[in-house]
Amino acid sequence: MESFNAVDAEDLKAFLIESHEMLAQFERDVLSLENGALNPDQLDRLYRSLHTIKGNCGFLPFAKLEAIAHAGETLLGTIRTTQRNITPDVATALLQLADAIQQVLQTIEATASEGNQDYSGLIATLTTLCKTDAIPQATITHHATPLDAADGQSGMPLDSTIDSTIRVQVDLLDYVMNLVGELVLARNRLLQLTATNQDAEIVVTGRQIDLITNELQDNVMKARMQPISTLWRNLPRLVRDLALDCGKEVALELEGSETELDRSLIAAIKDPLTHLIRNCIDHGIESPDRRMAIGKSAQGRLKLRAFQENSKVILEISDDGAGIDSTQIKARSQQMGLITAAQATSMTDREALELIFLPGFSTTTEVTRLSGRGVGMDVVRRNLESVQGTVEIDSQLGHGTTFRLKIPLTLAIIPALLVSSSNERFAIPQANVQELIRLEGEDQIQRSIETLLNVPVYRLRGQILPLVNLAAVLQLPPSTGPTDLLYFVVIAADDYRFGLIVDWIEDTQNMVVKPLSKQLRSLNMFAGATVLGDGAAALILDTSGLAKYAGVQRQSQQSFAPATELEPGLSDRQLILIMLGPQNVRMGILLTHATRLEILPSTVIERVGDQYLMQYRDRIVSLIDLQAVCTGMVSSPAEFAEFVSIVIITLDGDRTVGLIVHQILDIVEEAITVTGAATRPGVTCYATVQGHITEMLDLNAIVELTNPYRTARELLIGARR
C-alpha cells in the first residue's frame, strides 16, 4: 500500500481501464493471428499494447507487471523481425501472458499492490520462445497450472473497474437524450390531464412519472458531461517540465476544476489549451532574475480558471508575466504587410492584440520578447471556432496576459427567463438577467423614460440604462398590450448593459439548449432553441448578439475594469437598502442582512401580548415596527395602512425578524461616507448615500431595544418550528 500513496488514484483508475481494454483487444488479436496468416497490422497492435502497458508501469510502481510485459514485447519484437508465423505454442504463451497481466491488474485493483504471484516461469517461457519455435508442450502446461490455481485462490473481485464503466457511443446518448426530451413533453401533458382528474391512483402515478422523468433527465445529461479536471490532470507535469526547459519558476493555480462540459468539447480544447499554456510560460512569464529586477516575485503565476456562464464555459488562462506590447505587434504586422500604416495608427490596443490571431502573423524570425506569441495562434482560434467557441485576449504590458476561451455547451440545461413579446415567447439566459423592472401608470412611464441622443434611456439608481424594445428589434408587429404597464429586463452581457422591453415576463425555467440549425446560424441574436413545457419550440436570445444588432453601445472599458479587478472583500462599496422610516426619515441597512422585501396586507400582522407576529413561509416571524422603536408610539394593528412594507432580516445566521417600514425606496451600491455620529439609539451613524443624509440602522440594537426584558430571544426560539 505504501508504495502507492504517491500515485494519483485517478491515474491508477485510468491506467486500469486502459490496460483492461488493451488486453481484451490483445486476446482477440492473438486468436485471429493464430488462425490466419501473419497480419502486420495486428502484430503491430499487439506489440504496441504491451509496450504501452510497460511504459505506463514505468510511471507506476509495478515492476513485476513491467517485467512480464517486457518479456512479451521482446517475443513479439522477434516475431515481427523474423516474420515467422504464430504457432499454437506462441499463441498459448501470449494468451497466458494476457491472463497473467489480467491477474496482476485485478490484484492491483483489489489491494493496490502487485501481489506476490511468481511469474518467472512465464517470463522464462516467453524468453525461450524468442530463440526457437520448438518449445516442449510440457513447459507451457507446467506454467498454466499455478495461474489457474491462483485464480481460484483470489477469486474474481466483484467490484472491478472493468465492470463499473463501459464505453458508449455519443450518438446513442444523444438519441437517449432526445427520447428523454419526448418523455418530458409527454409527462407535461399527462400532468395537465391528471390535474383535472379525481382518481387518486392516476394522480399518484402521474406524480411518480414526474419524479422519475426528472431524475432520468438529470442523469442522462450527466452521462455526457465530464469535469474539466480530466483535462487538467496532466497540467502540473506539463507546466513543471516547460518551466524547467525555459529556466523559469512557475506556480500553477487551478480554479473551477469541477466545471463540467461535454465530453467531445473536452477533447476539442485539449490542444489549444496546451498551446496557450506553452505560450504563457515560454513568452509571458519572465525569467526569475528579470522578475526580481522589476520587483515581482521570482515565481511566476499561471492561473487557469473555469466557470460556466450561460450556455458557455469560460476558460481563462492568465499569467502575471510581461504582457504583450501592442506597439510592437503593430510594427511587426506592418512589416509583414498584414496591415497598412494608416490602419496601424487608427487601431486601438485591443484591436492590435487581435492581430496575433491572423493566420500570417508570426514573429519566429524576430528575436524579441514577444517572439512566438503569434505562432499557431490562428490554429488555436480555428480549433475553437470549429466547436463554435471563441478566444479573446487581454494583456497589460508589464502585468500579464489573459486568454479567455469561451466554449459552448451544445448540450446543457440552463436556467432561463421566459418572456413574451408580440405573442412570441423568448428565453433569456438567467445569467445575463440582472433585475426585472415594472413601471406602472402612464405618468410614471412618461416621467421615467428619457430620450438621450435618440435612444430611450432609464435612470436606474443614477446610472443611465439604454432601453431596447424586443419587438421592434426583432421586427415583430408592435404589441397591443396595455400602455400603462412597462416591463423590462435589465441585461448585462459582455460589455453591454441595457434594458430589454418586453410585453410580459413569465418565469424562470430550466431549459434544454438545442443548437440552432445551420439554416439559421447567421442570426447572431439567437443562441439556440429550446422546447417549452407545452411542446412548442422557443428561441433563446443571445444577449450580446442582440445588443450588437440593436446597436447598443459598449460600456467603456474603464468603467468595467474596476468591478472585475476588485476582490469582493476589499471593496468598500456596499449594497445598501434605502427606506423611509418614521417621520419620512431616510434610513439604510446593509443589504447583506435583508433576505427579502415584502409588501403584505396589514391583516397578516397579529398581536400576541406586546409582540407583533406574522406567519411567514411556515414559520412565525416577530415584527418590529420601526416607528415604535424610534418614536415610542405603538400602533394598534388597526392603525397600520392597508399594505405594509416589511423587510425580512436574518441576524446571526438564523434569527429572522420582520422590520415594518414606511416605504422601501431603493437598493444602491455605494461606499458609505460617515457624516455624523448617531443621535438616537438603534442608529449606527449618519451617512451620505446618494447625496442624501441617511441614518444607518444597527439592527442588533433595534432588536434589543424592542425587547427591554430580553425576552425576544426566547420568544424567537420558541416561535421557530
Add this chain to the structure above:
Amino acid sequence: MAIQLICTFFLNNTYFGIEVEDVQEIIRQQSLTRVPLAAPDICGLMNLRGQVIPVVDLPCRLRLRSVSCPIGEQVIYNIIVKTNDDTAGFRVDEIGDILECPLEAFEPSPTTLNSHIRWFLKGAYKLEHDFLLLLDSQKILQTTYRDTAEEIDTHSLFTSKRKYIVSDRLGR
C-alpha cells in the same frame, strides 16, 4: 433493372421528387414558432419529438413563388429531409406517391429550365407523360435564400400543366 425509390410531391403544380433515402419522414404540419429576422423562406421552428428543426417553404426556396408560408385551409405536409450534417422540414403543396423509377429513365436536368431551379436539381426522370424533377437534398438544405429574388413564371417553363391524380398511400 435498377430502381430508385423517389418520394414525390407537387410544388406549384409541378412534379418534384427527392430520393427516398434522404427522407426521414413525412408529417402533417404542426404549430410553428416564428423566427424573427430569418430569411423569407423560413416558416419557423418545429419541435420534432424533442429535436428543434427549421421548416422551410420549398416553393419559396426554389423561387417558384415569392410569398412564403401561405396560410390556407388545406392540410399541409412537411417532408423531413435528413442528410449527414443537417435536418430540416420542407413544406410542400401536395404529397405524391413513392415512385419506383428505373435508372434508365434518368436524364440531366432539362436545359429549358431557369438556371436558379436547375441549380437545385440532380436531374429528371422521364415518365410516361411528364418529367419528374429530382431535387438534390444537399443543395436544398445548404443553399439559403439569397436576396436576388427574381420572379419565376413557372407556367412558361412547362408545356404540360397536367396535374397528377395522387392516391394518398402514405397511411393517413
